[in-house]
Amino acid sequence: MDIKDYMHTLGQQARVAATAMARASTRAKNDALSELARLLLGAGTTLAEANARDIAAAEAAGLSAPMVDRLRLTEKVIATMAEGCDQLAAMPDPVGEITGVKRRPTGISVGQMRVPLGVFGMIYESRPNVTIEAASLAIKSGNACILRGGSEAIQSNLALWKLVGQALESAGLPVEAVQLVETTDRAAVGELITMPTFVDVIIPRGGKGLIERISREAKVPVIKHLDGNCHTYVDAEFDLEKALVVTENAKTQKYSPCNATESLLVHEQAAASFLPRIGAIFAAKGVEMRCDAASKSILATVPGANVVDATEEDWSTEYLAPIISVKLVGSVTEAIAHINLYSSHHTDAILTTNHPNAMQFLREVDSSSVMVNASTRFADGFEYGLGAEIGISTDKIHARGPVGLEGLTSQKWVVLGDGHVRG
Numbered sequence: 077m078d079i080k081d082y083m084h085t086l087g088q089q090a091r092v093a094a095t096a097m098a099r100a101s102t103r104a105k106n107d108a109l110s111e112l113a114r115l116l117l118g119a120g121t122t123l124a125e126a127n128a129r130d131i132a133a134a135e136a137a138g139l140s141a142p143m144v145d146r147l148r149l150t151e152k153v154i155a156t157m158a159e160g161c162d163q164l165a166a167m168p169d170p171v172g173e174i175t176g177v178k179r180r181p182t183g184i185s186v187g188q189m190r191v192p193l194g195v196f197g198m199i200y201e202s203r204p205n206v207t208i209e210a211a212s213l214a215i216k217s218g219n220a221c222i223l224r225g226g227s228e229a230i231q232s233n234l235a236l237w238k239l240v241g242q243a244l245e246s247a248g249l250p251v252e253a254v255q256l257v258e259t260t261d262r263a264a265v266g267e268l269i270t271m272p273t274f275v276d277v278i279i280p281r282g283g284k285g286l287i288e289r290i291s292r293e294a295k296v297p298v299i300k301h302l303d304g305n306c307h308t309y310v311d312a313e314f315d316l317e318k319a320l321v322v323t324e325n326a327k328t329q330k331y332s333p334c335n336a337t338e339s340l341l342v343h344e345q346a347a348a349s350f351l352p353r354i355g356a357i358f359a360a361k362g363v364e365m366r367c368d369a370a371s372k373s374i375l376a377t378v379p380g381a382n383v384v385d386a387t388e389e390d391w392s393t394e395y396l397a398p399i400i401s402v403k404l405v406g407s408v409t410e411a412i413a414h415i416n417l418y419s420s421h422h423t424d425a426i427l428t429t430n431h432p433n434a435m436q437f438l439r440e441v442d443s444s445s446v447m448v449n450a451s452t453r454f455a456d457g458f459e460y461g462l463g464a465e466i467g468i469s470t471d472k473i474h475a476r477g478p479v480g481l482e483g484l485t486s487q488k489w490v491v492l493g494d495g496h497v498r499g
Contacts, residue, residue: 079259083267086222086255087274090195093252094220098192102169104247108215112243113161116154116208119239123149126235127204134228142332142396146202147229157208160464164216170481171218174490182499185492190485192218194276197268198466199224199290201282204232209457209464210279211240211254217484220253222275224268226282227260234258269294279479281467284394299479301444301470303394304334304422306452309411309437311428312345318449319350319427324357326425326451332396334468335423335445335455339391339401341411347374347404355381363398366390370404391418408433412440419443421470423455444470444477 077085097105116123127149134144170190177187196214198221200206207223214221225233237256244251257264269278272295279299280290287300308326310319326337342350351371355378358365365375366386375383390401391414405411408426415424425447426437434448445455445468455478457465462480469475475483 079261079263080267082259083257083264083271084274086257087195087271089252090220090222090255091274093250094192094194096250097215097218097220097253098171098194100218100249102171104249105169105215105218106165108243108247108249109161109165109212111246112208112212112215112240113158113165115239115243116158116161116236119235120151120154123154123232123235126231129231130204130229137228139228143202143228145330146332147204147232149204149232153205156458157205160209160458161212163458163461164212164464164481167216167481169216170485177492182496183493184496187490187492188487189490190482190487193484193486195220195222195274196466196484197222197224197271197275197278197296199265199268199278199280199282199286201226201286202229204229204236206281207233207236207256208240210466211237212464213466213481213484214254215244215249217481219484220250220255222255222257222268224257224265230260265290266293269296272296279467297474299467299469299471299475299483301334301420301422301468303420304336304468305339305392305394305418305420306335306337306422306455307339307341307411307415307419307424308337308452309341309405309408309415309424309426310343310346310350311408311411311426311430311433312343313430313433314346314350314427315429315449316349316353319346320353320357322425322427322449322451323354326453327358327400328361328363328398329451329453331398333453334394335452336396337400337425337452338393338395339403339418341403341405341414342371343408343411344370344404344406347371351375351402352378355383358400361398363400365400365402367402368404371402375402392420394420408436412437416440416442422468423447423452425450425452444468 173190198210241251280287351374355375359380364382421443423445424443457478465478
């Protein structure tokens with residue numbers, strides 16, 4: 077079977093499965109999720125062996141350390157995946173919920189019912205845990221999905237997908253509700269994103285190049301974010317010790333995720349006390365600081381600090397590496413203007429003890445997640461209590477921020493009458 081025929085077969089099967097999933101009971105969906113959690117916790121050896129093959133192949137192919145790190149299925153990652161499934165099983169089922177019912181003067185009642193999207197295609201790179209996040213969200217939201225992971229994680233993804241099939245079958249749900257593209261041929265992506273007969277929405281999750289290609293070539297709607305140029309702003313009035321802890325975490329807890337802070341803005345009045353301390357922390361961790369002239373004059377005095385001049389490009393760059401841009405600003409208003417100009421509208425945070433400034437920042441920063449006194453690393457569906465996330469959307473229509481259950485559903489109008497006719 078050639079790629080086109082293969083992908084159309086997956087699409088046909090997904091469309092049939094979507095109909096069954098849309099009418100599946102909450103109990104059946106929850107049973108599948110609970111079983112999947114149990115299977116994940118019991119499959120450590122099998123998953124470790126499959127993951128080891130991917131890691132070895134990635135290292136042999138010369139993938140960068142951050143990319144290899146994204147591939148790892150550690151015990152903690154597996155436990156988090158299982159916890160996410162259990163969390164989803166415990167959450168209310170959004171499908172079929174009717175809200176906003178209002179009685180009209182004509183006597184009819186009008187409201188909105190939440191329904192599954194149908195079939196979504198997921199195209200993602202590196203992280204094999206996305207296979208479980210996507211599958212579990214598809215199950216709970218009553219959708220079917222076609223998953224196409226990166227070739228670098230093919231063995232891990234296949235092993236995880238088999239567990240999903242077992243869980244679906246045990247709950248009496250169609251195993252075709254979650255299908256994994258088993259070929260690494262890139263032509264499969266081209267087919268998946270141009271099948272509007274079978275696929276209702278595409279969700280790419282990966283590098284900027286991948287997402288730009290999908291957005292350009294897709295013939296179905298796309299839920300996306302291109303990059304994660306996230307900011308942390310330290311205000312004039314702030315708690316120094318808390319700001320140091322939060323900023324360190326936001327940048328260095330993990331360099332590769334899209335919610336890591338890439339740019340640090342500091343109020344001029346906070347610079348003298350804050351910059352030498354955070355500079356020493358970054359120096360100890362080998363973080364390169366790309367600075368404007370004002371911040372460089374302070375940070376260059378920190379022993380061992382790797383300080384260079386920032387370029388215009390640095391203000392809009394997502395590094396995914398131990399590099400951070402640093403700039404001094406004169407007010408919260410200036411910080412907001414800088415963020416709205418250069419950010420990717422993903423996640424931005426203010427560290428402050430000034431409540432009006434915090435509220436101004438929340439109102440005016442145009443990003444999908446805006447935070448006060450918290451690390452940008454919290455921008456995550458699991459951390460937000462969504463159970464899992466399918467991705468983070470910086471779009472403004474339909475879904476924005478971490479996309480969980482509600483983001484994989486839409487609403488249709490329902491009208492309740494008793495023989496009513498329009499006059």
